Amino acid sequence: MFKVQFAEKEMKFDAPLSVFDAAKEAELVSRAHVAAKVNGQVVGMTHLLQEDATVQLLTFADAEGRHVFRHTASHILAQAVKRLYPEVKLTIGPAIEDGFYYDFDSDISFGPDVLAAIEGEMKKIVKENLLIERFELPRDEAIKLMEEKGEPYKVQLIRELPDDAVISFYKQGEFTDLCAGPHLFSTGAVKAFKLTQCTGAYWKGDQKNKMLQRVYGTAFPSKDELKAHIEALEEARKRDHNKIGRELEYFTTVEEIGQGLPILLPKGSRVIQTLQRWVEDEEQKRGYLLTKTPLMAKRELYKISGHWDHYLDGMFVLGDPDDYTKECFALRPMTCPFQYQVFLNKKRSYRELPMRLGETSTLFRNEESGEMHGLIRVRQFTISEGHLVLRPEQLEEEFRGCLELAKYCLDTVGMLENCTFRFSQWDPARAGIKYEGTPEQWEEAQRIMGNILDNLGVEYTIGIDEAAFYGPKLDIQYKNVFGKEDTIVTIQIDMLLAEKFGMEYVDSDGQMKRPYIIHRTSLGCYERTLAYLIERYAGALPTWMAPVQVKVLPIGDEHIDYGYAVKQKLENFGVRVEIDDRNETIGKKIRNAQLEKLPYMLVIGDNEMNDQTVAVRSRKDGDKGVMSVDAFLSDLLQEIAEKRR
């Protein structure tokens, strides 16, 4: 006799039975249940219960349930591929955030026609409603089975499993795959799926390995859900900054200038200027000292910092890096060693610390050709860079200040709610290769940072092997419309560079001490931020940062002079105004202004000119009625000052 505790009720059983049967006995099971959690572990509905257990039934609405569902979809994909192309070798095929993929080693490339054929075969497999059975094998038999099936990658995976690993397989019809599972009960549940694309991906994610063919897909329990998902995806892609940023004339690129070197057009430049002035003012309020340091330096500087050894490939070098009979310069890929010179300018006292240095800093990084993406990944960019030189006891307080500033900036522009935090740590396996310093230094810095993050109540994930070569980071991450994540803000503790540059201060006891350094950004890279803002607001930026805030639309020629007078008045208060004095109908002018997504239109005709008023139309709410210029201006300035979203 054993007890099974469901959320709703407790059941007692005499003989072992499956989760499905137990749930059936309890009258809890429905078609929607795709898997279960037994004592916290996700299992399939066929999992055998034979002792006391807590069982939570999972549906597609649960993240774990979705995962199981889509993992089965990936097996259906693999089965279809093997039916159509038996010579293709299987590798791995997990569920991911919005779907699943499977990597194949194949000589033929999976173009649209091939994907359509595979989808057709998958439909058949779903219709066949094959039962999915789990079985386990000892290692040698598992290897033998996969060798017989001609799956060398699977053999390799089995060989790499730890000694105590359970080696399980899942079989559906003629198809058997090495897999930890769990899976659905049968293939019939995968009612709606779509293969979305095929791309290359390295075996085991390593550039040195063979490139495989990765087929991406997504799956849902119903066609309606699939359709809704695809529509939502299309909707998101309409916000793609790379598309509307060009259409709305924020930026462009020119073949002759080169990859990763966008031209910021007047609108994009104005937004960045607005953000930059605001961030610089905000930093000034928070005690930052402004610096302006060179964009390049001799190779010797980067040798001291370690960049020459660690990141030469990523730098633009002017001259022959190996010819020591001549000077060799390199454009800067970061600001640290330049800004440190400010501290090093004279002997420093503990009384001067914390020293907060800020700079709107342009950097150059020679990214590989396939890495560039619109304004998000570029070769030249400008960041709100800063370095804080600290006494050790100031570290936590100053780290808090940096985090507060970053959160304030991200919140003000409306991005904070979609940010995630990543505690980026080193990988001891790459000590001495990617990372400098001793394990003791790393453990110390990571311990301090972990404590600070915990004390501040920051919810974070841990990213192993994501640290800088000189220390751990708190990276604030943001996703673009394709779901791809990049760092927008970073706060880093550096325990190495101060030593390399011989930075020290005279402490209260007269002893020379080594300072801690925080590297940080307030709003990150302006180009990247602009890209995310365009996507966040679908091009309709909040009034305070909109490149054009107001457009004056005179109805006829006789209203143009008054229009210019209104424009002038607003401009006197710093408002960014344009006037559309073309010989076009008012309908046309409104349409154009609406498509430009600017916040306010002021329509002026006889009535407004005679009464010294404006007819206000907002992009959001349409016609807002007639009001005096002063009343409009006063509301507008209020909105801008509050940085209303």
Place this chain on the structure above:
RNA sequence: GCUGCUAUAGCUCAGUCGGUAGAGCACGUCAUUGGUAAUGACGAGGUCAUCGGUCCGAAUCCGAUUAGCAGCUCCA
């Protein structure tokens, strides 16, 4: 850098079987003087990304390069 896709007017895109290029928008001129998402007429605009090859003939087929897109890898 790797895998796949793409490149025709400023923009969005047609262009059939290989026979020397077309629309809408934008732009210019003229007419029109208007009231909350497109007034009308006319006009100008292209070495079909670049270079090379096949062919009597290439926007079209092939190759390379450059640039753009998605993914992988990378991201101080």
